[in-house]
Amino acid sequence: MRFVPSRLPMQSVVEFDNVGLRYGTGAETLTDLSFTLFPGSFYFLTGASGAGKTSLLKLLYLAHRPSRGAIKMFGYDAITLPRDRLPGFRRRIGVVFQDFRLVQHLSTFDNIALPLRIAGIQEKDLQGPVTEMLAWIGLTERADARPATLSGGEQQRVAIARAVIGRPEMLVADEPTGNVDPDMALRLLQLFAALNKLGTTVVVATHDIHLLQEVDGAQMMRLDKGRLSDPTGSLKHPPRPLVLKN
Amino acid sequence: MLLDFALPTHDRKLIPEGRLSGQMPWVIAIMLFLTLLVAAAGLTLADAARKGGDDLAQQVTVQIIEADPARRATQRAAVAKAMRGLPGVVSVKPVTDSEVRNLLEPWLGTGVIDADIPVPALVDVRFGNLPTDAMLKQLQDQLRPIAPNTRLDSHSSWMAPFFQLMSALVLLAGAVFLLLLVATSAVVVLAVRSTLNTHRGTIEIMHMMGGTDLQAARLFQRRVALDALLGGVVGFGAAAAVILAIGGRFAAAEPGLLAAASFPWYGWAILAFIPLAVMGLAMLMARWTVISALKKML
Numbered sequence: 001m002r003f004v005p006s007r008l009p010m011q012s013v014v015e016f017d018n019v020g021l022r023y024g025t026g027a028e029t030l031t032d033l034s035f036t037l038f039p040g041s042f043y044f045l046t047g048a049s050g051a052g053k054t055s056l057l058k059l060l061y062l063a064h065r066p067s068r069g070a071i072k073m074f075g076y077d078a079i080t081l082p083r084d085r086l087p088g089f090r091r092r093i094g095v096v097f098q099d100f101r102l103v104q105h106l107s108t109f110d111n112i113a114l115p116l117r118i119a120g121i122q123e124k125d126l127q128g129p130v131t132e133m134l135a136w137i138g139l140t141e142r143a144d145a146r147p148a149t150l151s152g153g154e155q156q157r158v159a160i161a162r163a164v165i166g167r168p169e170m171l172v173a174d175e176p177t178g179n180v181d182p183d184m185a186l187r188l189l190q191l192f193a194a195l196n197k198l199g200t201t202v203v204v205a206t207h208d209i210h211l212l213q214e215v216d217g218a219q220m221m222r223l224d225k226g227r228l229s230d231p232t233g234s235l236k237h238p239p240r241p242l243v244l245k246n
Numbered sequence: 247m248l249l250d251f252a253l254p255t256h257d258r259k260l261i262p263e264g265r266l267s268g269q270m271p272w273v274i275a276i277m278l279f280l281t282l283l284v285a286a287a288g289l290t291l292a293d294a295a296r297k298g299g300d301d302l303a304q305q306v307t308v309q310i311i312e313a314d315p316a317r318r319a320t321q322r323a324a325v326a327k328a329m330r331g332l333p334g335v336v337s338v339k340p341v342t343d344s345e346v347r348n349l350l351e352p353w354l355g356t357g358v359i360d361a362d363i364p365v366p367a368l369v370d371v372r373f374g375n376l377p378t379d380a381m382l383k384q385l386q387d388q389l390r391p392i393a394p395n396t397r398l399d400s401h402s403s404w405m406a407p408f409f410q411l412m413s414a415l416v417l418l419a420g421a422v423f424l425l426l427l428v429a430t431s432a433v434v435v436l437a438v439r440s441t442l443n444t445h446r447g448t449i450e451i452m453h454m455m456g457g458t459d460l461q462a463a464r465l466f467q468r469r470v471a472l473d474a475l476l477g478g479v480v481g482f483g484a485a486a487a488v489i490l491a492i493g494g495r496f497a498a499a500e501p502g503l504l505a506a507a508s509f510p511w512y513g514w515a516i517l518a519f520i521p522l523a524v525m526g527l528a529m530l531m532a533r534w535t536v537i538s539a540l541k542k543m544l
Contacts, residue, residue, distance in 0.1 A: 063454060065544060091456030103448050118457045
């Protein structure tokens with residue numbers, strides 16, 4: 001099964017304008033990034049190790065502010081946004097970390113429920129969605145298991161479930177299929193695509209070029225030594241309308 | 247603050263159920279035990295100084311210096327009679343010769359007083375209010391026709407250095423009390439920082455998912471409150487046992503200044519309030535520590 005991005009009103013989710021990022025006094029990790037991400041679009045972010053993929057994702061999920069340039073997120077200037085307004089924006093973004101970052105003392109269920117609880121969702125209202133998500137990722141039987149007792153692939157599925165449970169407006173995933181078998185990778189991609197159909201902008205950083213072929217119409221952002229290239233030229237164009245291909 | 251304490255069960259799980267650290271409640275218990283003892287000592291001294299000061303300051307001893315024992319006795323009776331009629335005088339008690347002898351015997355030995363040393367006759371007078379120097383001088387003038395060689399000793403004047411010492415000790419107790427509160431706060435801050443470092447990963451995850459600083463701070467506040475509550479109960483229990491035991495010793499002591507140094511009833515209310523105040527202080531310190539640390543994150 002292949003997926004293509006959905007059609008949604010064309011208002012940018014993210015706009016980068018000449019953005020640069022440097023850590024401390026070192027050389028710039030990201031240089032002159034200018035691009036726009038549109039709602040309902042699906043982006044793959046590729047590049048060699050050390051190209052700056054994770055740094056770019058950190059800017060996208062508001063873990064860092066850039067050293068220079070301008071970033072607009074959900075229509076707001078993310079550079080000048082007061083710190084106390086950032087949590088509200090972060091709740092609109094789902095993140096799959098490369099190292100999963102599951103809370104080790106919480107069960108699978110509680111890890112997945114974490115974003116909903118942080119958002120103040122009542123306990124009775126989150127039981128259903130979390131249970132459904134557990135079934136989707138095939139971990140219903142492991143609902144009470146702690147992350148340390150889960151395999152790498154299972155942990156990754158929990159991390160993904162946690163990122164998507166709140167139906168974020170933008171999903172940022174760092175190597176989300178790195179530890180799962182091809183079948184599960186495809187299944188997780190289906191989950192991302194399903195979310196994308198609902199209007200979520202998806203950005204997936206990956207080394208797996210085969211994944212790129214699984215989502216038709218997905219756009220590719222390639223980072224090379226901190227600079228962005230646009231081999232498909234699609235970043236300059238709006239996403240195509242939704243077509244589910246079998 | 248109370249609402250912050252009452253976190254939903256699922257939120258409490260965000261930081262592992264164990265206390266902030268194993269020793270934390272016990273450290274707070276020890277600090278509170280010391281704090282409560284110092285507070286009790288300060289309250290007792292302050293109360294004793296107040297009661298004893300009022301009591302003694304209102305007392306005057308009239309000394310009648312007369313070598314002839316018969317005339318001395320006559321003058322003592324006359325002075326006592328004259329004093330009873332004066333306004334402001336609450337009680338007049340002539341000190342008998344045998345009482346004077348008992349007072350002096352430890353220093354002068356038995357059987358030597360009447361024979362060798364003429365001792366003054368004494369009359370203890372208690373006023374309803376603190377007598378002023380002018381009143382005492384006027385009194386002395388009034389007594390002169392009755393007993394020419396009369397001297398008035400105001401107890402407040404010879405006890406003044408003692409009560410100055412008591413006041414200094416009360417101030418010292420207050421200072422130590424404050425220092426112990428500062429030390430307790432420092433212990434809480436260190437414990438919270440340590441726990442914050444231990445659970446930095448969890449806090450960062452919450453942060454990245456849109457958790458606010460207050461949400462994280464509430465978790466730590468609750469932990470600290472529980473530790474402080476446990477420490478407070480233990481510290482208060484131990485301090486109360488010590489105060490009751492020592493209070494019993496005071497009560498068994500001879501009447502006088504020591505008897506005045508009893509723990510006042512209102513002291514228990516103050517001591518019971520201190521652990522609650524420390525719990526509130528600990529929660530505030532935890533909140534401040536966590537929010538200060540999180541502010542360094544974007």
